[in-house]
Amino acid sequence: MKYTQLGKTDLQVSRICFGCWQVSPMWQKVVPEEWEAAVLKALDLGVNFIDTADVYAKGLAESMLGDLLAREGLRDRFIIATKFTLNFEEEGLVNDTSYDYILRACDASLKRLKTDHIDLYQIHDWDHLTRPDEVAAAFGKLKKEGKVRWFGLSNVNADQTRMYMKYFDVECQQPIYNLLDRDVEAHELPLCLENKIGVISYSSLAKGLLSGKYGPGSHFDDFRAKEPLFHESALPHIHNGLQEIKQTAEKLGLTLPQLAIRWILTHPALTSAIVGVKRAEHIESIVAAADENLNFRDWYKVAEIMATAKKKALSPA
Numbered sequence: 001m002k003y004t005q006l007g008k009t010d011l012q013v014s015r016i017c018f019g020c021w022q023v024s025p026m027w028q029k030v031v032p033e034e035w036e037a038a039v040l041k042a043l044d045l046g047v048n049f050i051d052t053a054d055v056y057a058k059g060l061a062e063s064m065l066g067d068l069l070a071r072e073g074l075r076d077r078f079i080i081a082t083k084f085t086l087n088f089e090e091e092g093l094v095n096d097t098s099y100d101y102i103l104r105a106c107d108a109s110l111k112r113l114k115t116d117h118i119d120l121y122q123i124h125d126w127d128h129l130t131r132p133d134e135v136a137a138a139f140g141k142l143k144k145e146g147k148v149r150w151f152g153l154s155n156v157n158a159d160q161t162r163m164y165m166k167y168f169d170v171e172c173q174q175p176i177y178n179l180l181d182r183d184v185e186a187h188e189l190p191l192c193l194e195n196k197i198g199v200i201s202y203s204s205l206a207k208g209l210l211s212g213k214y215g216p217g218s219h220f221d222d223f224r225a226k227e228p229l230f231h232e233s234a235l236p237h238i239h240n241g242l243q244e245i246k247q248t249a250e251k252l253g254l255t256l257p258q259l260a261i262r263w264i265l266t267h268p269a270l271t272s273a274i275v276g277v278k279r280a281e282h283i284e285s286i287v288a289a290a291d292e293n294l295n296f297r298d299w300y301k302v303a304e305i306m307a308t309a310k311k312k313a314l315s316p317a
Contacts, residue, residue, distance in 0.1 A: 006200075008171060011119060013271065013272050016042075017273065018049065018050040018283065019275055021056055021061075024061070034279045039065070043074065053124055054108065054109050062112035081152070082122070083123070083124035083154055086125065095125055095129075102142070103138055106148065116146070117147055118147065118149070121152070122153060133167055152171055153173055172198040174200050177189075178204050180306060215239040216232075228314055229310070229314070244305050245302045254289070261286060262289045265290060266294045
C-alpha cells in the first residue's frame with residue numbers, strides 16, 4: 001500500500017480509504033461480523049485511513065467502528081475521519097453548523113467512536129444559515145481542547161471553500177469524483193492543488209455502476225432506482241462503455257473497479273479514494289488499484305470513452 005501526506009497535515013494516509021457509508025440503511029443491510037472482518041482485512045492490507053459520518057445510520061456506523069477498534073485495541077492503527085452537519089437530534093434532518101451544535105456533535109461522535117480525538121473532522125454539507133466565523137470559533141475550541149486534530153469539508157464548492165479558508169485552515173476536501181461525475185475538475189480540484197488541500201473522493205465507483213456488475217436489464221430496489229444513470233434506458237450505454245474500457249483494464253492486468261479507482265488516483269489533486277466496503281473480499285479486490293498511476297494516454301482514453309457513454313445514457317430517446 002502506498003501512503004501520502006494529507007494536505008499540509010502530519011497525517012500519512014493510505015491511498016485507499018475504507019468508507020463506512022455502506023452501513024447506512026439506504027444500502028442493503030450490512031452483516032456486522034462481515035463488516036468487522038472487512039475492517040481487519042483492510043488493516044492487514046495496509047489501509048490506515050477510514051472515513052465515516054455521524055449521520056450514517058444515525059450514529060450506528062461510528063458506534064460499530066468505535067466498538068471494534070476498542071475491543072481489538074486498534075484505535076492507534078487507524079487515522080479516523082468523520083463528518084457532521086445534518087442535525088438528527090430532532091425530528092427531520094436540517095443542516096446545522098452553529099457553534100453549540102458543532103460542540104455537541106463532536107462530543108457525541110467521540111463517545112460513539114470510543115476515542116479522545118478525531119484526526120479529521122469534516123463539515124458534511126453546506127449550511128446557509130451559519131456565519132463562517134462562528135464555525136471557526138467552534139473549531140478553535142475543539143482544537144485547543146485536543147478533541148480534533150485537523151478540519152475538512154465535504155460537498156462544498158470552490159467559492160464556499162474559499163470563504164471558509166479565510167477563517168480556519170481547510171486541510172481536506174471530500175467531493176464526489178469518479179469516471180461518471182467529473183464536475184470538480186473545473187474548480188474544486190484546481191483550488192485544492194493550488195492551496196495544498198488534500199482530496200479524498202467518495203462514490204469512487206459511482207454507487208457501484210463502475211463495478212461492471214450491472215448491465216442491461218438490471219433492476220434496483222434502493223435509492224439508486226430514481227437516479228438517471230441507473231434507469232433501464234441508460235444502463236446499456238454505460239455497459240457498452242465499460243466493455244470498451246475493459247480492454248485497457250485487461251492490458252494493465254486490472255479489473256474494472258481497479259481501473260476506475262486507479263483513474264481517480266492518477267489525478268494530481270487526489271490524496272485517497274474512498275471505497276465503500278461491506279465484506280473482506282471487497283477491500284481485497286481493490287487495493288491493487290493504488291499500486292501505481294495510469295499513463296497519460298490511458299487516463300484520457302478511458303475518460304473520453306466513459307464521457308461519451310454518459311452522454312448517450314442521458315440523451316433523450
